Amino acid sequence: MTIRHRFTGRTALVTGAGSGIGRAVALAFAAEGANVVVAGRRREPLDETVDLIERAGGKALAVTADVSAAADIQAAVDAAVEHFGSLDVAVNNAGVFRGGASLTDLPEEDWHTQLDINLTGAFLALRAQVRRMRTQPSGGAIVNIASNIGVHRRAPGIAAYAATKAAVSVLTRGAALDHIADGVRINAVSPGPVDTSMSLRPGETEAGRAERMRTDAPLGRVSTVEEVAAAVLYLASDDAASTVGTDLVVDGGATA
Template identity: 80%
Template sequence: MTTALNHRTRFTDRTALVTGAGSGIGRAIALALAAEGANVVVAGRRRDPLDETVTLIEGAGGKALAVTADVSLATDVQAAVAATVDHFGSLDVAVNNAGVFRGGAPVADLPEEDWHSQLAINVTGVFLALQAQVRQMRTQPAGGAIVNIASTFGVHTRHPGAAAYAATKAAVSVLTRGAALDHIGDGIRINAVSPGAVETPMSLRPGESEADRADRARATLPLGRISTTQEVAAAVLYLASDDATSVVGTDLVVDSGGTA
């Protein structure tokens, strides 16, 4: 996979931190930010996928740094922010994308450990990341922009077997809006993007092939297909950019019309 540098330069001389950037939506966001001029710090629990993302960015002429971090641990998130500032001098954009899905079972049958792991990463991880990122950004004259990745599962729709995951992503949406109100006075804009089905393994149902998924999308989604990771990344970059300077506390849905 290669990505040429974009002709747009909305993030030149800015530094972005993206969690969960070793694959899927997170990697697409990191590549898109770098293509528009950002220095990008990619964070996640596994080093090898992060290094692959860095190689892709550098191969396209961008600048990137990989930092291993578990977002459910305050010390890891704080260290990731510190590494970002130490290496590139500032933290101007943060995208909190790290998340896990433990589903497929009704609430009464969901293992308690699956509930706790989703809560720890999807909700507490975003909370801890917001704390560390805001504390840095409010020391900067230009403030910053933060985008949290929620989901259409949650505030927008529900699905059998995914109640716990939906609850965590609904929490991300509400947390985003509350934090946006708390910190816009600090010069920090906070918003969310809620993807629907996206071209990643997470959107495949048990035993379903990509061709099966495409057939299902043609039959059920108004657009007739699921979203690409690049389309979700474009929404994130809009909210993080100066194109959205008056957008505060929104939850932007990218779902091929599935919740229209």
């Protein structure tokens, strides 16, 4: 097996890195030589991610941050630069899901929570990250985590979540065009159902999800977090040097 080191000497910031896709992305960057800053609202799972990276011989730093607070995401960017000397890659993965209700039954609090974290959080993170990256001769690369549900999939009972993720995809394209001249490449990955608790519908078991996926996706299964991480690393790497403003769908063919 070929061992790749596409990110040796670079620093990557990953939000929502305490579990699921975010943790898998952080581990993948570290395995390819990056210094990794992991950010999230709860310290304990972040420390677990750091421990996994360090036990594998990598370097990592945990920063507690709420992406919906501008000061928190700026602090995470500053910590990356102060601790490792630069910010070369950022992955905006932090997100929440509040589903299972029609729009008329959705609590207003759930609407605002999803909007604040999924969309405003992506905006605040992009703003802070681009401001730093454009000062560096090497620029940088940013990958936002959107969702296939926000662009191509029917979305009964999850209209608010779908709206925020569709907005992240559009935000990605606009920001990419705004800042490619600054040397910052911005793209998105849109996963379909992934092997995490977030992909379970209300009251659904893992066995029920597996049965649903056998008919929902041509691949016949949910994607793994490692498969999503591989897509993220590709877009963040020099392999994708001419890829700008794209939204890479990883969903087993569900939206093909």
